[in-house]
Amino acid sequence: MFLKTVSYDIVFSPEAKKAAEDSGFDIVFTDNDLKIVRGGSLEKNQKAVRLKIDLLLDPATPKGMEFDSAVAQVAHDNGVTIGFSLDNLLLHENHLSGLIRNINFVVRLCIKKKADIAIISGAKDKYEVRTPEDLVAIGQLLGLTKPQARWAISEALK
Amino acid sequence: MKPYPAVMKEKRRHLLFKIVSETKHDSRSVNEALWSAVKSLYGAHGAAETGFNIEKFDEKTQTGILRCTNIGVDKIRAALALLQRVNNKKAYVHIIRVTGTIKKANEIISTS
Numbered sequence: 001m002f003l004k005t006v007s008y009d010i011v012f013s014p015e016a017k018k019a020a021e022d023s024g025f026d027i028v029f030t031d032n033d034l035k036i037v038r039g040g041s042l043e044k045n046q047k048a049v050r051l052k053i054d055l056l057l058d059p060a061t062p063k064g065m066e067f068d069s070a071v072a073q074v075a076h077d078n079g080v081t082i083g084f085s086l087d088n089l090l091l092h093e094n095h096l097s098g099l100i101r102n103i104n105f106v107v108r109l110c111i112k113k114k115a116d117i118a119i120i121s122g123a124k125d126k127y128e129v130r131t132p133e134d135l136v137a138i139g140q141l142l143g144l145t146k147p148q149a150r151w152a153i154s155e156a157l158k
Numbered sequence: 159m160k161p162y163p164a165v166m167k168e169k170r171r172h173l174l175f176k177i178v179s180e181t182k183h184d185s186r187s188v189n190e191a192l193w194s195a196v197k198s199l200y201g202a203h204g205a206a207e208t209g210f211n212i213e214k215f216d217e218k219t220q221t222g223i224l225r226c227t228n229i230g231v232d233k234i235r236a237a238l239a240l241l242q243r244v245n246n247k248k249a250y251v252h253i254i255r256v257t258g259t260i261k262k263a264n265e266i267i268s269t270s
Contacts, residue, residue, distance in 0.1 A: 023252075086239065086240075089240060090240065090242055093240070093242065096198075096199070096240075125248075127178070127242070127248045127249065127250050128250075129250075130239050130250070131252070131253065133235060133253070134235055134236075134238075134239040134253070135239075136232070137232045137233075137235035137236040137239060138236050138239055138240075140232050140236065141233075141236040146232070
């Protein structure tokens with residue numbers, strides 16, 4: 001109804017998978033289906049994009065800039081998607097302004113270097129699951145345009 | 159004073175929402191939680207710009223209607239997606255439908 005394209009999500013528990021399917025996602029992956037590495041430090045992010053994994057999740061933290069244009073370029077060259085999870089935003093609710101600022105920076109670099117961006121819920125229970133429309137709105141909050149945010153929940157994880 | 163022409167009036171949207179939680183909540187705690195979610199993300203000025211207002215909340219069905227401007231819909235969606243707790247209980251806001259008139263929103267509530 002919402003998108004004519006197929007919408008994707010990644011969750012981290014069977015309970016959340018069922019809830020995500022009920023909330024309108026067409027295909028829901030768990031962490032066993034894909035090669036996912038959770039980023040954080042610059043070394044971790046650099047290593048992850050060189051290993052040609054499927055998804056580098058949450059490369060930004062509220063503390064500092066752990067991502068640079070070289071990492072974004074290698075991610076583009078190796079076909080690694082850069083993912084941002086709602087779970088990370090919920091986890092750092094007290095440092096949200098710093099986290100959003102750093103994610104905005106990463107998003108700008110990814111757009112410049114044409115690296116793929118994905119927005120996922122990353123839910124661990126049913127209370128962390130959101131609808132595809134909510135994830136599009138979160139994508140806009142993180143610095144994407146509406147078409148880019150729609151692409152990030154549909155085409156990026158195809 | 160002349161009234162504004164129709165094209166200059168801000169267009170409203172009504173969001174039909176449901177609180178999904180471990181327990182049932184009263185309208186006062188839901189009101190507080192939604193306002194604090196929007197204010198903590200955008201501040202008082204940002205919340206005012208979106209035209210955010212809670213129209214009504216039914217404690218039995220835990221559904222309600224909130225109002226905002228048409229350009230503020232995505233901002234409100236993002237703010238409510240970041241809400242984790244209502245009255246210190248795990249909860250989330252599920253937006254069922256966005257309508258243009260409150261009449262249509264009321265019809266959807268009464269039929270569901």
